[in-house]
Amino acid sequence: MKKVVILGAGTAGTIMANKLAKMLDRKEWEIEVLDRNNIHYYQPGFLFIPFGIYSPKDVVKKKDAFIPRNVKFTVADILSIDAEENVVNLVGGEAIRYDILIVATGTVPTPSETPGLVGERWYKNIFDFYTFEGAVALHDYLKDFRGGKLVMTITELPYKCPIAPLEFVFLADAFFAKKGIRDKVEIIYTTPMSGAFTKPVATKMLSSVLEEKNITVVTDFYVEGVDEEKNIIRSYDGREVEFDGLVVVPVNLGEEFLASSGLVDDMNYVQVDKGTMQSVHKPNVFAIGDAANLPTSKAGSVAHFAADVLAENIVEYANGKAPSHQFDGHANCFIETGHGKGTLIDFDYTNEPLPGMYPLPGIGPMKLLGVTRLNHWGKLAFKLIYWEFLLKNRRLPVSSKFSLAGKKKV
Template identity: 60%
Template structure:
């Protein structure tokens, strides 16, 4: 019997397990998925926890609920991949052989990479919201906070869900306004990027929205360390930013197992062909989701669109055919902007976010680079879609490759 091993039972790995089990003969193909943890997190929901919109129980379910019958589920840490021998070594000594391997081990935050970040103020006046513990701790803190300077800071690129820090400051503006204390809170958005986003048209729209909400943008700030005693962010060129409470996106890195396997770059992301999603090092290893180094957003939508391409190419590889399916870097992100409104961006490797309508030209119902209530509803509805459709590998009425239909070019 031939074997496919999937490393990681997050969004990307779970989708592939479902797609492959439906497609492959059970008598010919054994599918095994490995993950250290038994809980599946709806990570886009972490953003809403600090503001009391979601609670912890709204974003967690057992991983086993989404793994299809006929797929072997192994709960174990992974020691390393031995690519030349087609083996995965698990912690404890178990060895899995494979014909094809899918690496979907994601990315995680590494606050220890920034000096002073995980120090005496950690989860007291310095928080992340990219982990369930950080989001819950921040919710408890904000309930009793009486105001001051709130800084949202990004340490380094790339990081998971690039629009989430923007959403955080928009939601913070709404949260403190609704509490009647917005005049007591100064909000600053600190980024190593030259502006609010990486692309000019989207940056213009988002910058105008930030200015309208009296949120200061501090660009080109590369954090070198955090001074806990003085409550300051200090950059590599010795610029300083004061804070009363700091919310931060720590350095994101791939799984340490990738480094032990000799398959990663400096941040433990796997060098991956950005079109075929094949590992650069091994033809029978494919990489999906945040674990890869492809130059697009580390976002759930990318994993979803790329999964369709990877599935086609893996089926081609199994049958000995050329890998004709090409991923274009398609990403699609709802941006929660507060007060029951949201924006939407849709882009790929070559095309930046543009205004228009999505998914139907001229009809929508969602507006690209527009701040509307229907876009907010799209964000809210996605949680149901995620649990009931996306994870189970079912088809959504959105094409994996980006289309220019409905988009308006900007000069």
């Protein structure tokens, strides 16, 4: 019996387990999923916890509830990968052999990489919301916030869910307006990018929303460190931004155990062909989702769309053929803009977000790069879609392939 091992039972790993359970010949292939725990977080929901839109219980379920019954799920800590011997070594000494390895371990917020960030003020007036614990702690802080400088800062690229920091400041604007203290809160957004987003058309649109909401943007700001005594973040070029409350997107890295595998770049992301998602170092190793060094957003939608391609390539490789299916980098994201409205972007490796309608060209009903209430409801509805359709590999009325149909060149 040959074996596929999937590392990680988050979004990407769970989708792949459900796909391959149906697509591989199970008389020839065994599938095992490894993860350090049995807690599955709906990570897009972390954004809503600080503002009381979701409660902590809304974003937590058991991982094994979404793993097919004919797929083995093992909770264990991974020590290392021996890619030469085709073995995953576990803490405690056990070794798991594989014929095909799929790395879906995501990306890890690592605040300790930024000097001064994790100190006496961590989770007191300095927070992240990219972890469950951080989001809950930030909720407790914001409910008692009465005014001052609230700073949202991005420490380094890349990081998962690139639009989440923008959503945070948009929701903060609405949150404080509802509390009647918006005039007492200065919201500042710092980014290492030269604009609000990486793509020009979307940047222009999102910048206008930031301006409309009186949110100060500080660009090309690469965080060198945090002075928690003075409540200051400092950039490498010497600029300083004061804060009363600081919300941070920490440095994101791949899992530490990958560092010695010979499969990764200097940030521990698996180096793959961007089309096939096959390792450039070992042909029987593949990576998907945030764990891969794909030149596109580290977002759940990318994992979703890429899974359709990777599953076909895994089947080809399992049957002795070279992977031939190509992922185009398709990504789309709802963006909460506050006050019950949102927008939507859709793009791939070569095409930036453009205005138009989605998913049906000319019909929608979602409006791309338009701020609408329907886009907001689409964002909220996605939680149910995620739990009941996406993870379980049930068909959704969207294509994994990017299309320019219904979009307007500007």
